[in-house]
Amino acid sequence: MSAPAPSPLYSDKTRSASASSLLITPTVTHVLAALHPRKPKQRTTFLALVLLLCFSTYLFIANSASLSPSLTMHHSESSADQLALALQTIQNARLAEVSNKHGSARKSHHNIKIVPLKLDLPQELAAVTSFLASLPQNVIPHTVDPSIPIDPQLVLDFDTRGPRAQEEVRAMVEDVWLRNPVFLYSKLYSPPSREIKSVLSQLHLRPDPTIIDVDIRDDSEILTAMLKRLTGVTELPVLIIGGKPVGSLEEVKALEKSGELSKLVTEAGALINGAKKKKHRK
Template structure:
């Protein structure tokens, strides 16, 4: 009786499949994935061509002929970005450097410094400032001091600071003359209340005091400003107070005498 070939023998007699199937066969087995890949490839090619046509004019003529296409595309994109940034910078400079630095006269400088110091308690004049010369406007003004509207802004600052601070006293905390002027002002019960700055206890005292003396032609502090104008020496202020002229000056500056009392009575 003839013997049947074993299973092992039948398997060995079959031809073995190749380890790696051809790409076309894989595509045939997975037609849907193949279509997706083809569509993605076409889209990528179209995107590359569009980018090339858009940025080609900005490419540098010095690109070597054998530079890889990917490198050329990266260089082109970088060139286009730099070109846009350069244009923005030029526009920015045109807007903010459209004129010369604004120049302040003594009254404007006094107003600018007073506004700067009164706006925030932490504002100080840098110790590097030379008090004998006009201060750099950029240190005390919060706008572009080279713009065509800089002088208009300065005039606004001058009007605003004395409107908000009609009575402004640069004093010394440990000064009998300063205490005397503070007492005079206290009796008037002013509204708004006087702005009092004790220069001698400030961190910028060594530069601020000589600046105030230079701008007000005063030999020493205290300096009383009424409507932005120095009221004079302590002897002159005493005479003004005795004659009643000081009250008239204060009222003319916009401060309301006995205004704080009236406000309290309303409550």
Template structure:
């Protein structure tokens, strides 16, 4: 039997083993190279990327808040320099003075603006009220007098009829029904004063400003109509309706009846 095929077979096996070792070595080398790249080249670049991004945002005027920067609320309430100087200069000016008609309009505008607006219990209702308590602008500014006149005009044009009453009271119920049956536009502003938290202050305040001695108090065009007896007489004679029309209100109900 010839030994040539056996020798060739052994050489073939040895060659295959060397090829496998070479392939394994190349794969292992590739794995080492990839690992080296990930851990020593790519990772530092990834870690540095956010730092570079924050730096770019900072120089670009980003809204990202730094630890040393003030909170947004403090920036929102910080007045511009010009406004601060104006406020300081106005502090040395006297407050605008209100006569009784202006004071009545200011108080009426205050209570009609929001249900939660209450006259402070600390005030003395027998004395002129501090304008800053009921007006929403700087009462020491050079334009304060003009703004007061604007308030007077606006409140009575929006509410030509205003009524201050008590909830469980015969005269109040009578005048309330009288006014509501007129179906006025703009609608009358009606306050049940004795149901308010500031009743102890608002009632004597309204008495002083209207020269009335009791509720109900009817204001037409910003002026008190008078006692309940006077209101009844004016209503029966038709003069009350004329006063209301002259103040800027419209009898919607009367127009609807004529339309039929």
């Protein structure tokens, strides 16, 4: 009795399975063969290999887990070191820039030449007059040579080496003659000095003339020689109006007679008969 013919569905499945089995790679075939060893000796070898593979996998995973924190820490430490190095580099660059600026400023400061203040004759006359008129006890030091320009630091009350020294000199000159429009360097025991004092007294000036009797001062010799160099007047008394020396007694009398003396006094800022009017008000 012959076997029944396979159904068409079964035949299709069989052919499909056969086709799929042909697609299996030789490597997979060997693995499948190894999973079903035919002999006991082969089974033992297979189990040993499996155990060795599992143990190796465990060791690899364990080592990877243990190495990962250290690698991460090392990476973190390396990043931190790089960041610190970058910050240090920036800080060093800034410090170098600041140092260069200060160095340039110091260099520029050293390159600036400080020129000592030099006074011309009118400025020196104003400086000496301002020094003597500011305080009665001010005297010219005995070490000063009257034949040469005086050291400005001896008679000026500001820094003569500062950047604004020239401006302060101009302000000093203006101030001293504004405060003392009529100034007389005289001698206490001298007929010419008494005559000029009498002329000024008759004008009744306001402010009053500033008078210094040179012959009774401790620095009389130095001051007399200095005034001769600064004003060109060879003998005391020396009358100064508005910062300009008028001349000898004869010249003063000539100016008084022509009316020029009153004009010069008024232009200098003094008020004629001002003191007399002030007395009448009292």
